[in-house]
Amino acid sequence: MTRPGARAALAGASGLALLALAGAVAPVLAPAGPYAADLAARLGAPSDAHLFGQDTLGRDVLARVLYGARISLGVGVATVALSLTTGTLLGCVAGYAGGWVDEALARVIDVLLAFPGLLLAIALAAIRGPSLPNVVLALSVLGWTGYARLARAATLSFRRREFVEATVALGAHPARIVLRHLLPLAAPMLLVQATFGMAGAIVAEGSLSFLGVGAPPPLPSWGGMIDEGRPFLLVAPHLVLFPGVALALAVLALQLLGDGLRDLLDVGAEGPARSVIPP
Amino acid sequence: MRALAIRRLTLLLPTVIGVVTLVFAFLHLLPGDPVEIMLGEWAAPADVAGLRRELGLDRPLAAQYVRFLAHAARGDLGHSIAFRAPVGRVIAARYPATLELAAAALVLALAFAVPLGVLAAVRRGSALDRSARLASLVGVCLPSFWLGPLLMLWFSIRLGWLPVSGRGGLAHLALPAVTLALGMAGILVRLTRASLLAALGEDYVRTARAKGAPRWRAVGVHALRNALVPVVTVLGLQAGALLAGAVITETVFSWPGIGRLLVQAIQARDYPLVQGCVLAIGLSYVAVNTVADVLAGVIDPRLGEDGR
Numbered sequence: 001m002t003r004p005g006a007r008a009a010l011a012g013a014s015g016l017a018l019l020a021l022a023g024a025v026a027p028v029l030a031p032a033g034p035y036a037a038d039l040a041a042r043l044g045a046p047s048d049a050h051l052f053g054q055d056t057l058g059r060d061v062l063a064r065v066l067y068g069a070r071i072s073l074g075v076g077v078a079t080v081a082l083s084l085t086t087g088t089l090l091g092c093v094a095g096y097a098g099g100w101v102d103e104a105l106a107r108v109i110d111v112l113l114a115f116p117g118l119l120l121a122i123a124l125a126a127i128r129g130p131s132l133p134n135v136v137l138a139l140s141v142l143g144w145t146g147y148a149r150l151a152r153a154a155t156l157s158f159r160r161r162e163f164v165e166a167t168v169a170l171g172a173h174p175a176r177i178v179l180r181h182l183l184p185l186a187a188p189m190l191l192v193q194a195t196f197g198m199a200g201a202i203v204a205e206g207s208l209s210f211l212g213v214g215a216p217p218p219l220p221s222w223g224g225m226i227d228e229g230r231p232f233l234l235v236a237p238h239l240v241l242f243p244g245v246a247l248a249l250a251v252l253a254l255q256l257l258g259d260g261l262r263d264l265l266d267v268g269a270e271g272p273a274r275s276v277i278p279p
Numbered sequence: 280m281r282a283l284a285i286r287r288l289t290l291l292l293p294t295v296i297g298v299v300t301l302v303f304a305f306l307h308l309l310p311g312d313p314v315e316i317m318l319g320e321w322a323a324p325a326d327v328a329g330l331r332r333e334l335g336l337d338r339p340l341a342a343q344y345v346r347f348l349a350h351a352a353r354g355d356l357g358h359s360i361a362f363r364a365p366v367g368r369v370i371a372a373r374y375p376a377t378l379e380l381a382a383a384a385l386v387l388a389l390a391f392a393v394p395l396g397v398l399a400a401v402r403r404g405s406a407l408d409r410s411a412r413l414a415s416l417v418g419v420c421l422p423s424f425w426l427g428p429l430l431m432l433w434f435s436i437r438l439g440w441l442p443v444s445g446r447g448g449l450a451h452l453a454l455p456a457v458t459l460a461l462g463m464a465g466i467l468v469r470l471t472r473a474s475l476l477a478a479l480g481e482d483y484v485r486t487a488r489a490k491g492a493p494r495w496r497a498v499g500v501h502a503l504r505n506a507l508v509p510v511v512t513v514l515g516l517q518a519g520a521l522l523a524g525a526v527i528t529e530t531v532f533s534w535p536g537i538g539r540l541l542v543q544a545i546q547a548r549d550y551p552l553v554q555g556c557v558l559a560i561g562l563s564y565v566a567v568n569t570v571a572d573v574l575a576g577v578i579d580p581r582l583g584e585d586g587r
Contacts, residue, residue: 111297114568115561116523119541123557124305126545141305203422207527210424211542226425230531233432240432244425251420 009260012195015253019246023069030063034220043236053238056228061238064220065246071221072202072250075135079201080194082140087147088190092178094148095155105152109145117142118204125213135214139201146193154186188265192258199254206247222247283576287569296348298561303347306554307340317360317548334550356558357551361544366555370537374559376446377536380528381521383452384459385514392464393510396471401498403476411468418465423524427458427531444533455532459524463517467510474509478502508579515571519564 027033038044038058046053052061094105117139124138158164159182167177206223208214215221217228222243229239261267314331315322331337334357335346350356356366392415399411434454435443442451478484479502487497526538533539537556544552 107297111294111301114294114298114565115301116520116564118520119523119526119557119560120301120305122526122541122545123302123553126553127306127550206422207424210527211530211545213545223422223424226428230428233428234436237432240425240428244422244429247422247425248420251422252416255416255420 003264005260005263007260008256009264012253012255012257012260015249016257019069019250019253020073022066023073026063026066026070030060030066032060032063034059034064034067035218036060036063043232043239045236046238052242053236055225055236055239056232061225061242064225065222065242068220068222068225068243068246069250071132071215071219072205072247075132075139075205076198076202076250076254078136079139079143079205080198082136083143083197084147084190084194086140087144087149088151088183088186090144091148091151091153092155092182095152096159096174096178096182098156102152102156105148109148112142112145115142117200118207121204121208122211122213125208130208130213130216132215132219135205135208138208139204143197143201146197147190150189150193151183151186154189155182158182158185188261189267192262192265192267195254195258195261199251199258202247202250202254284573287572291565291569294565295562298565299348299351299558300344302554302558302561303344306550307343314550317550351558356555359544359549359552359555361547361549361552366551369540369552370555370559373535373537373540376534377522377525377529377538379446380452380455380459380525380534380536381518383456384463384521385518387456388460388464388467388517389514391460392467393471393507396468397475397498397503399468399472400475400479408472411472415465415468418461418468420465421461423458423462424527424531426461427454427528430454430458431532446535455528455534458531459521459528462524463521466513466517470513471506471510475502475506478506481505504578508575511571511575511578515568515574518571519567522560522563522567 022029036059038054041050041054041058042056044050044054044058050060050062052065055061055064090105094102120142121135121138124141125134128134128138155178164177164181167181172180205214205221206226209221209223210227212224212227215224217224225243226240226247229236229243232239314327314334314336318326318330328337335343338346354367356370358364359366359369362369395411395414399408402408431443431454434441441453445451475498479498481502484497484502487501488494492501522538525534525536526541528534529536529539530542537559541553541556541560543549544556
């Protein structure tokens with residue numbers, strides 16, 4: 001009998017690997033690249049030469065969807081890396097130090113959580129102008145709170161245990177105690193949170209690009225492609241359809257992976273939130 | 280319950296000040312010059328200085344903060360550059376449309392998700408349960424900026440059943456509300472199911488059944504009431520997220536609410552209006568969450584007792 005969650009985790013991981021592979025081999029599958037325009041064939045329907053059709057400038061939609069995987073997954077990984085590192089570091093420091101440091105961090109997190117994440121990201125990206133680094137920054141500004149809460153809770157609950165007291169008695173440096181002894185215990189929770197966080201970041205990047213404050217044109221962001229295709233919905237629905245399917249598949253893969261890992265690692269419903277960035 | 284309500288209401292003021300401070304901090308402390316974004320890179324230095332003075336951005340940061348807080352407390356959010364009207368008035372004109380959309384989505388999500396979650400839990404492992412879980416997963420995964428245009432294409436353009444966009448009667452509300460509700464419904468189905476399953480395994484449900492309570496009563500009265508506590512809490516968070524999610528849905532369906540106003544303000548580079556919209560949505564989010572917390576206390580009086 002397979003362990004609970006194994007199937008979902010495997011399905012999610014496979015889907016994610018497939019998307020990453022699609023992004024990696026995009027130059028092979030679509031040698032013309034995502035920017036090669038062909039104005040004579042604007043809004044061309046799907047055909048043998050262009051499986052997903054052509055967009056408003058006659059660019060190959062398949063090529064743009066494939067290259068779009070690089071943007072979506074790239075933003076997802078970068079956002080999670082930045083939020084996870086910041087959040088874990090702050091959470092561990094606060095949980096270990098206790099006292100006013102901990103209290104201050106808890107209040108900051110409360111206020112940040114009292115704010116819809118996507119909204120702040122929109123405002124931030126709008127103020128700083130559309131660019132991918134700005135998207136990552138805008139999403140990470142709120143994204144770190146989930147990881148900080150988990151890391152803080154784990155550090156708080158484990159730091160009074162005997163094995164930690166023993167390490168303290170042996171004269172270990174606090175940094176070593178946190179990194180070698182406390183962090184590994186919080187790792188499963190953080191991993192599950194990171195999976196959902198990446199799904200949230202990918203949807204949020206799509207949303208920002210859709211609103212025109214994310215990836216600037218002509219970058220092939222899935223959200224931006226959906227926005228570009230919207231006015232041509234009746235004559236060329238493929239412009240909206242294919243990037244959306246790709247985006248939904250990416251999110252589905254990450255949700256399955258997160259659900260599966262949660263069951264596999266037995267993190268429990270009290271652990272990570274489903275998504276760092278609210279829809 | 281009263282203790283919980285009082286505690287939540289005392290927390291409200293610091294949270295509101297925190298949110299106002301947060302908006303101020305993000306818009307003023309982060310690199311990126313709003314005046315440059317508003318006027319463009321090649322604006323005349325005199326114009327830049329003029330606008331900076333008009334927005335109060337030439338003063339020391341602390342003075343700007345105090346002024347911002349004082350004005351916000353009086354409901355004065357500045358003057359919209361694009362609309363040539365007070366920001367507060369522009370927002371107030373659009374606010375009802377967003378409330379209408381968010382309320383419709385909330386009702387729709389609840390009416391659909393809670394019964395489905397209950398049925399899935401009661402018939403655990405059945406085909407219905409599997410379908411409900413699959414449907415909820417799909418609901419969570421479909422981004423609204425994709426689902427909206429597709430619904431519009433099908434129901435408005437191809438079938439011609441519903442209006443394409445704008446605000447009017449119930450027919451105008453249907454597609455935006457469904458689009459906005461779907462993601463939330465997906466989350467609520469999963470949560471209701473999981474929460475009810477946990478409650479059904481509790482001793483008090485077995486006791487109720489042993490004392491002769493019919494199954495519907497044990498589920499509907501005893502288990503469901505406890506199962507709904509986490510649902511209400513998440514509902515609060517999600518209802519707030521609906522207000523933020525409305526930014527996308529309103530843009531897709533040209534719904535004249537505050538979310539679309541925010542996007543218009545961003546496009547018009549109307550900095551005071553962006554700030555006002557963000558603040559208005561943020562404060563609504565805080566208010567909704569407070570109400571949800573108090574409501575959770577009404578459903579489960581134990582929440583108010585031990586400071587949880």
